[in-house]
Amino acid sequence: MYLKLNTKIILGFSIALSMLLLTSLTAYFSIQQLASSTRLVEHTYRVIQYTSDLRMQIRDAQSSLRGYLLTSDSSYLSHSEGYLPAVLVDYDSLRRLTADNPGQLQRLDTLRQIIDHEAKFLQHWRQVKPSADAAKGLLLSDRHTLERLRNVIMRIKDDEESLLSHRSARQNFFEISTPITLVVSAVLAILIVLWLFVKISNELKANARLQVELAQVNADTKRRIQIIEGLADRVVQGDYTVRIRDKEQDSLGNLATSLNRMTQTLDTAFGALENRNKELDQFAYVASHDLKAPLRGVMTVVKWIEDELPHELSEQMRQYLGMMKGRLARLEDLINGILAYARIGRTQHTLEMVDVEQLVQDVRELIVPTDFVVHTPTALPAFITDRLSLEQVFTNLMSNAVKYHGSGAGTITVRCTEKQKYYEFTVADDGPGIAPEYHDKIFLIFQTLRDRNTAESTGIGLSIVKKIIDEHQGSIRVESAPGEGAAFIFTWPKK
Incomplete structure (x- = not known):
């Protein structure tokens, strides 16, 4: 399964942090257990110590009383009386230390009975008159009590020593295992970090190599795309013979092959189109010379008839001849219009600085009657463009405004609005107007809203x-x- 570099880094650090956390928890647990074991061992030592001290205190109390009976020295007697409170203090300490051990508490109950009995026994002998026989009697009378005391204390000590052995073994285990656990966990964490470092380094090196390869591929792709863009630019400029030499078996190679086929098709198609244009030019030449020549001949014959036979023509004949001249004039205008329409786009465009304000005034002087007013409420621009084409547009539009205005004076308004990439010109008149259903029809060739018998x-x-x-x-x-x-x-483009 492939993982991204960021995911690998996060995963690796998560594992490392988890190991460090586990190490910390293990160390904390081991230290806590070691401290607990140490406290328990110390507790056991204290129990044993108090037990030994208690037995020693009772023996010392008896020895001091025996010394009093032998020597009659009262100082021994006061010493003997002072040991009993110390015995009770040691007993209370043992009681607190073994409060969680029911077996030891039972033994301590027995021990308390022995201590109470011994206290009464010694109190009795303190009142006996000192003598050697009294000292011997004390020793012989207390032998059984001391033996019971020794047995109970030995059982207490044996139980505590058993606990001590178990607790010492547990303490030794944690003393040994805690450092080992810490070292092993630390080594694992270090190994994981090193593994993570190696993986990241390898990934970074692989990414660096991949970036170099991608940069190389991008550069090669950019070069090939620039070649394709160059082909497109040359096609736009009209060169359809251009080809791309790209034999790679990939998307760009397939695109290059398709573009080569396209340019080949375009070259063939435009070659055929050029031949058709030549044929159309030939037709225009024939129309302008071979058709117009007999047309003028017919018009000349009609004029001769009118000039040479003025008295022999009836009014009806004159009307027929007038209709013939109108038809001939309209036919000549149609031929001239066809020639003009056919030549559009096949002439060389000459770019020059054009002052549209002056161009409109020039057109007005040529085709607009004096009783018409040409109004320009907005400033008209000056820019570099094809003057002849723009002049032809204004000429036809202003000529139509005059031609279809009807009788009387009129007003032609020319205005301009500048847009981001083009100018928007408006040529408006105050004529009869055009119904909406004819707005698209009027731009079709040979479509007119006037009577076809009208010459113009x-x-x-x-x-x-x-x-x-x-x-x-x-x-x-x-x-x-x-x-x-x-x-x-x-609209007319700025460039």
């Missing part, structure tokens, strides 16, 4: 405008309603 209504002007704006990656829309004029809003 070909339905190509707004199609040209939309195609130019699409070529420059902009957008156009109309906001209008019948009787409220029309506002054409289009």
Whole structure:
């Protein structure tokens, strides 16, 4: 099971801390047990000591009384009387020390009876007249009591010595095991810490090697991605012959193979498209020369008929000839519009600094009648762009504003709003307006809202405008309603 480095470090330190905690608890337990065993051994020694002292005190009391009976020295008598309180003090101490031992308490009860009997016995002999026979009688009379006293004290001492042996063995065990436990626990903790250190060091070295390998892979991947980006940039610039030499069997290699196939397909497709454009150019040439030449010939014939046979033409014939001239003029406008529409996007764009305010004024002077007012309520920008295309857009929009305005003077308003990456221009008029259901239709080629018999209504002007704006990656829309004029809003990139 794979664990992260942080998890391994935390796990290792947790084990080490657990071992240290276990070592501390073991040491604490061992020390406590050693201290307890030491106290018990000391307790046993005190019991034995008090037992020996008590027996010695009774023997000394008897010896002092015997000395009094032999020598008649009263000092021996006072000494004999002083030993009894000491005996009782030792007995009380033994009673406290063996309070948790029922067997010893029974023996101490027997001992107390002996002590009381001995006290009365000695008190009796203190009143006897001193003599050698009295001393001998004391010794012979107290022999049995002293033997009982010795037996009881020996049983007390034997029991305590048995406890002492057990407690000393336990004390010795903890004296030996406690240091060993401490050393073993410390060694285990050190070994765990060393193992943890080795594991962490190995992990860090492995991570360092992995980082080097990843850096190498990243550098190689970055280089290959830059090659792919270079291919994309060249494709954007129109070079479809570029190829990537990447034979690696991975995702980037597969992507490179797919991009190579894409560029090959694009190269083939755009080659075919170029051939179609050449054919379209050839068609435009034929339309402009081969179609317009006979068209002008027909118009010339009509003019000759009107000029040379003015008196022979009836009014109906004149009306027919006028209709023919209108149809011929409209056909010529259609041909010119088709040529203009076909040439959009296939001419070289020349970038230059364009003052839109001045451009609008130039267009106004060329196509706007004097009875129309061109109003610019907002400042129009100056920026580097394709002047010819932008001028053609303004020309068509302002021309439509005049053409479809109807009779009388009018007002054309041109305004601009600056956005982050483009300018938003508005060309508005106060004409008859356009119904909402026709807002999308008017941008289609040959679509017009005017009578098709009207010579100037070909339905190509707004199609040209939309195609130019699409070529420059902009957008156009109309906001209008019948009787409220029309506002054409289009965007134009800053760069």
